[in-house]
Amino acid sequence: MPSPIVTQACSGCGELKPLSRDYFGSTRTGRFQRRCRTCVxxxxxAYDLANPEKAAQRSQKRQKRLAAAGPGPSELELAWLRVCQKDRCGYCDQPLNGSGHLDHITPLAKGGRNxxxxxxxxCFQCNAEKHAKTAAEYLVWxxxxxxxxCGWVFQGRPSGLAV
Ligand SMILES: [Zn+2]
Ligand SMILES: [Zn+2]
Incomplete structure (x- = not known):
């Protein structure tokens, strides 16, 4: 029997939409936002149109941060990282089965590098919960x-990861 689709009424447009990450973004605590992605x-x-200077400042800031963060990892480095992590979440150790999110241990917003x-x-849950926290802040949380x-970020880097 197919499981029924869970929906949520967006608090912005009021439309009933499937309660999934495709339709609703996540909050800092990993829950679904009340407003759909379209409304957000x-x-x-609308905010950017009303505040063009703020929007320009924000994009400038982002560009600066990206430049400071340096170049991103190569495909090979990412594949190697996944092998070293044994394809498990770096924070909770759940199997990722080839999926998962790439998390900045120290967020770019806090001066972390790329x-x-x-x-x-x-995993999605840890990535959403950690949000803009550093690894230390996330550990405390x-x-x-x-x-x-039990994830390797807290337990020490997996052997083979040459850092
Ligand atoms: Zn909406
Ligand atoms: Zn996790």
Whole structure:
């Protein structure tokens, strides 16, 4: 029997949409946002149109940050990282089965670099929960909510990862 599709009414446009990451973004705590992606994007666009200077400043800031973060990892480095992580989340150790998100251990917004030394594959849940936290801040948060610290980022780098 096919499972019923869970929906959520967007608090912006009121439309019933499937409760999935395709339609709703995630909050800092890994839950679904109340407003659909379309509404959130429209609001950002409207804000940028109303505040062109702020929008330009924001994109300048982003460009500067990207430049400071340096070049990204190569495909080979990423493949190697996944092997070293044994294809498991770097924070909770759940199997990723070839998927997962690439997480900046120290976020770019906090001066982290884009290089392989600062990257970890993470499951969606951990990636969303960690959000803009550093690994240390995320560790403190996990202890507070009583989540295990069995991923390699907390336990030390996996052998073979030459850093
Ligand atoms: Zn909406
Ligand atoms: Zn995880």
């Amino acid at each position: 994007a429209a609001q950002t666009r 290089a392989i030394e600062n990257l970890a594959f993470a 996990r202890i507070k909510v009583d989540k295990p610290l």
